[in-house]
Amino acid sequence: MxxxxxLRVLPRLTMAVTSDDVRRRKRWVMFVAGFVAFALYRxxxxxxxxxDPMTLLAVSGxxxxxxxxxxxxxxxxxxxxxxxxxxxxxxxxxxxxxxxFVYGIQLSLLVLALLKFVAQYDFLQxxxxxxxxxxxxxxxxxxxxxxxxxxxRRLQADGTPVLTFPDGAPLRAMIGQKGRQLLPWIAGAALVxxxxxxxxxxxxxxxxxxxxxxxxVGLVAxxxxxxxxxxxxQRSSSWTVSAAMIGWGELFRxxxxxxxxxxxxxxxxxxxxxxxxxxxxxxxxxxxxxxAALVGLLMVIDGYYLGYRRHVEDQVERTxxxxxxxxxxxxxxxSGGGSGRPMAAKPAEVMVGEAGRHG
Numbered sequence: 001m002x003x004x005x006x007l008r009v010l011p012r013l014t015m016a017v018t019s020d021d022v023r024r025r026k027r028w029v030m031f032v033a034g035f036v037a038f039a040l041y042r043x044x045x046x047x048x049x050x051x052d053p054m055t056l057l058a059v060s061g062x063x064x065x066x067x068x069x070x071x072x073x074x075x076x077x078x079x080x081x082x083x084x085x086x087x088x089x090x091x092x093x094x095x096x097x098x099x100x101f102v103y104g105i106q107l108s109l110l111v112l113a114l115l116k117f118v119a120q121y122d123f124l125q126x127x128x129x130x131x132x133x134x135x136x137x138x139x140x141x142x143x144x145x146x147x148x149x150x151x152x153r154r155l156q157a158d159g160t161p162v163l164t165f166p167d168g169a170p171l172r173a174m175i176g177q178k179g180r181q182l183l184p185w186i187a188g189a190a191l192v193x194x195x196x197x198x199x200x201x202x203x204x205x206x207x208x209x210x211x212x213x214x215x216x217v218g219l220v221a222x223x224x225x226x227x228x229x230x231x232x233x234q235r236s237s238s239w240t241v242s243a244a245m246i247g248w249g250e251l252f253r254x255x256x257x258x259x260x261x262x263x264x265x266x267x268x269x270x271x272x273x274x275x276x277x278x279x280x281x282x283x284x285x286x287x288x289x290x291x292a293a294l295v296g297l298l299m300v301i302d303g304y305y306l307g308y309r310r311h312v313e314d315q316v317e318r319t320x321x322x323x324x325x326x327x328x329x330x331x332x333x334x335s336g337g338g339s340g341r342p343m344a345a346k347p348a349e350v351m352v353g354e355a356g357r358h359g
Contacts, residue, residue, distance in 0.1 A: 037139035064104025075150025109272030189300035197292035222259035225303030232307025
């Protein structure tokens with residue numbers, strides 16, 4: 001789900017995918033995709049058992065995969081021959097496999113968990129409604145993101161500088177560079193939410209309830225994402241000074257979204273995996289701790305990454321002339337490289353310097 005945060009937190013990407021024309025086209029694409037997903041669900045359920053979670057997830061993943069690839073082409077604004085020649089089959093496979101299949105299944109699990117634990121509408125007892133909503137909501141969300149990613153790639157192909165493409169290459173490059181700086185954050189992200197979740201689970205049935213765990217884990221993990229974001233920005237000043245420079249209102253918005261929102265999203269997706277795929281006979285205290293540790297780990301890595309990419313983009317915009325940013329070779333170096341190898345991102349730091357951002 002990091003691609004979703006990247007598209008909404010980094011200003012250049014946000015402006016690219018929120019123009020009036022893009023919004024209008026995207027709304028139509030989502031409407032049509034939702035209608036098609038509904039029709040495919042009604043057609044497919046004649047041949048698969050509607051109460052089987054694994055079959056539901058497989059159908060959802062297949063529909064989302066096909067939808068993501070088709071809608072990526074619409075956002076890209078090019079024919080398949082051009083897309084394969086300029087983007088490569090690996091990019092198309094990533095859109096279909098990761099944005100379509102994997103992300104679609106995550107969203108389906110999220111919807112099933114939300115309906116089961118918040119709305120008390122369990123798929124295992126009433127498969128028709130939750131199953132239909134899981135497929136439709138997942139499909140519309142997938143095509144929204146696939147369209148935006150295709151549009152960003154279209155701008156990039158037309159010569160618009162895109163320093164952070166919302167795939168995994170910049171993240172892998174950052175981990176290769178900043179692995180040691182991340183270690184304390186990784187340890188804290190795993191330990192603090194796990195301790196809180198296990199302490200709550202040890203209090204009995206109320207503390208083990210999914211809504212209780214959701215509130216506690218979401219609050220702790222979402223809050224940890226904020227200092228991780230500040231650390232990723234590489235500021236030389238203290239956190240309080242850095243927070244004041246960014247603005248407390250801006251930090252509050254980041255804490256609310258993506259902090260709390262995506263911490264809850266991750267937690268519900270993992271809980272959905274447990275409830276509808278793994279289905280353990282009981283959930284020991286240690287399992288609550290492991291789920292919380294995973295959510296905290298994801299949120300801290302995401303927060304640090306977003307701060308780091310914001311730092312890189314701001315520094316490059318100040319240091320490198322706009323005309324040079326249009327050079328594909330320079331953009332390949334600054335964006336972390338298409339291969340995602342850690343060494344590919346090193347020239348960016350050489351060019352922009354190691355000094356922290358001060359405004």
